[in-house]
Amino acid sequence: MGKSIETVFKTIKDGTFKPGTVINDGLASGGVDIALEAKQQVLPKATIDKIMAARQQIIDGKLKVEKYAGQDVWK
C-alpha cells in the first residue's frame, strides 16, 4: 500500500492527479503480490517456478484474471 501512496502523491505533485477517479492497482503496478520465499520452504522449486511464470503472464497482460462480480462464492 505504501507504494500506491507514493505513486498517487507523485501525480498530485506533477499535476496529473485526477480527482473523482478510481485507480486500479494490481500485480503490474505493485498494489498486490504473492510472496513465496520462506526460510522453511514447503513447495518444490518447480511449483514456485510455475506460479511465478503465471505471475509474470498476469503482469504482461497475457493472462487475464476474472474480476469478482457479485457471485455467491460461499456455497
Added chain:
Amino acid sequence: MKRIVFCLLIAVFLAASVGGCTPAATGPKSQKVVYLINGALGDNAFYDSGKAGIDAIAKQYGVETRTIECNFDAAKYQPSLQAAVDYADVIFVISYGFEDQLKEMADKYPDKTFVNIDTVVENSKKTITSVDYIEEESAYLTGMAAALATTDTSIKNINPDKIIGAVGGDTDPVISAFVFAYENGAHSVDPQIQVLKKSLGGAWDDSAKGKTAALQLYDQKADVVFQIAAAAGLGVLQAAKERELYAIGVVTNHYVLVPGYVIAIVV
C-alpha cells in the same frame, strides 16, 4: 518474493534519501499530508505499509505529514476527519466504517484532495479518488499454489484427495473476491479440485473461531487452507501447525509464526 519486497523497501528508502538532496519537485506548492486510518499502526502489514509510503513522500518532497489513528473506534471517525481537513491539503484515508462521513466531509471541503484506499468511495462532488486493489490477481496465484500443493503427494502429509479450503472473516465483497479468484486459480491447475469455504461472519478478531473453522476444513480432507480473516486468521495458522498441514497467509511475518506450515503469502 520476500526478498524482492525487502529490496523494494530498501530502494524506496534509497530513493527517499537521494530525493532529499535534490530540489523539491515541481507542481503545486504545499503540502500537508494526513494519513487517516480506521485502525491502528503496528500491524506489521496493511497500515504500517501505508505509513512507510507516507514517510517516503515526507522525505522525498519535504512535506509535513501526520498520522491519525481511529483504533477501530467509531466515536473517533468524525473528529479524526475534522482534524484531518483542519490540518492537511492531501488526505490519504482508509475509511472502512465511515465512508458516509468521508463523503460528507469531502463535499464540504471540495478544495481538499482525498485519496481513499482499498475501497471505492464516491461523493456527490466527485472529488474523492479511490485506489482499488485488484486482489483477484494475487488470490488467483494463491489458488494455484494451493492446487499445486494438494495434488503433490510428495509434499509431507498431503493426502490424495484434491480438496483445499478457505476461511474468510466475512462474506463482504473484498473477501468474496479473494475466494472467487482463489477458486479460479485452483481450477486453472485442476478443474476437479474441490474448494471448501467458511466465513467467520465478521468475527475478525476471534482466533479461536478461526482455528475451529480451519480444523473442520482439515478434518474434511483439505490439506491447504487460505485464511483471509485478519487477526482471526492466526487461529488458522495454529490449526495448520496442530494438524501438520498447510495454510496461506496474508502478512509476511506469518511465515515466521509457524515455519514450515505456510506455503505462500498474499501481500
